[in-house]
Amino acid sequence: MNLVPKIANIKNTERDGRLGSISFDFDGDLKAGQVFKIGTFGKGETTAWVIDAEDKTVTVSFLDNNPVTHKIMLLPTDECITVRGPFGNGFSLLDERNILLISQDDGILSQKKLINDLLQNGNQVSLLHFTSFPKDIFMSSSLKKAVSDDSPINGEIIDMTKKGPQDLDTFIKSCIKASYTSGINAVALSGNENFQQSVSRVLEKTMIKDKSIQILFNRNFVSGMGWSNKDLYGTTNIWKEGPVFTLDQVRRFPGVFI
Incomplete structure (x- = not known):
């Protein structure tokens, strides 16, 4: 770099x-x-x-x-x-056959080339996108096209404004259906800290808890000495190659900067 x-x-x-x-x-x-x-x-x-x-x-x-x-x-x-x-050090799950992408809001932006690369590589891709802005015309149009019947991606857009009074874990658990986790070899996750923690807690109680789960650090880039955002992911910098992981709830999962 x-x-x-x-x-x-x-x-x-x-x-x-x-x-x-x-x-x-x-x-x-x-x-x-x-x-x-x-x-x-x-x-x-x-x-x-x-x-x-x-x-x-x-x-x-x-x-x-x-x-x-x-x-x-x-x-x-x-x-x-x-x-x-x-x-960033790229994405290392290309050898996994079936990959589930779970993203939140603009976390999907960093995955556009990733999705294309996975499809060109012959991977089967499923996408669960949680949106806080279902009425955003641009994002809604792009996402609906990505998960349409004509798309090679098996996916769903989930409206987070319908969460209501239930806690985030309960809501996410109700959205990650068995049909999305069945046969999955790996998971790539992007979103803010609360979202990552919640999804990770839910995944730990499913049949894919021991699969490769990578946290996509795509929202914590700042000018200067590299990556630093204590509110989201802890701190690392460009002098240290590879993932840095500080969230207790997801510490055992491998992370990757993309």
Whole structure:
């Protein structure tokens, strides 16, 4: 990974609702779910997830929700941006035949290339996406397309606003049906701390408790010395390769930065 910013020229810019994406030249190997720090001079940096990489051109995606992304989306083709990365050690469950992805809200963004890679690899993919914003037109449209009858993904979108007074564990347990866990070889989980803890407690009481369960650390990237967000996942940094795991409830599960 590269800590020193490099200059890259924008080859293409696209917008889909609140989601922006840009393409630029990158000569190197990329793995599913890795991220770059992209920025503009004087505005700072933002995190962008790799969603495609082909012929030395990488396409990254990000939520257009801050001054940095607003500026980037206004830049014309061939304009310069700063690029650092890629960060993350990729995804190591490609050898597992049947994979269940469990994600929460914008945790799904880091999994777009991962899902494509899994499908191209011949893996069977199931997706349970828990959304707190069922009326978000952009997210709802994208997710419904991903789990439609025409999609190769077996999945379901779960409306968390219908949880009501029941505790999170009870609600999640009612949503993870046996049909989703039957025959599963591995689980990839992304979301905030409470969500991860709750899903992990539920999974520990199912038939897949001893399968490979990886926590996808996709929301704790900050500028500076690498990864740091004590509210979500504890602390690590780019000098220490591999997963760092601090949540007691899920300590025994292998984690992976993607």
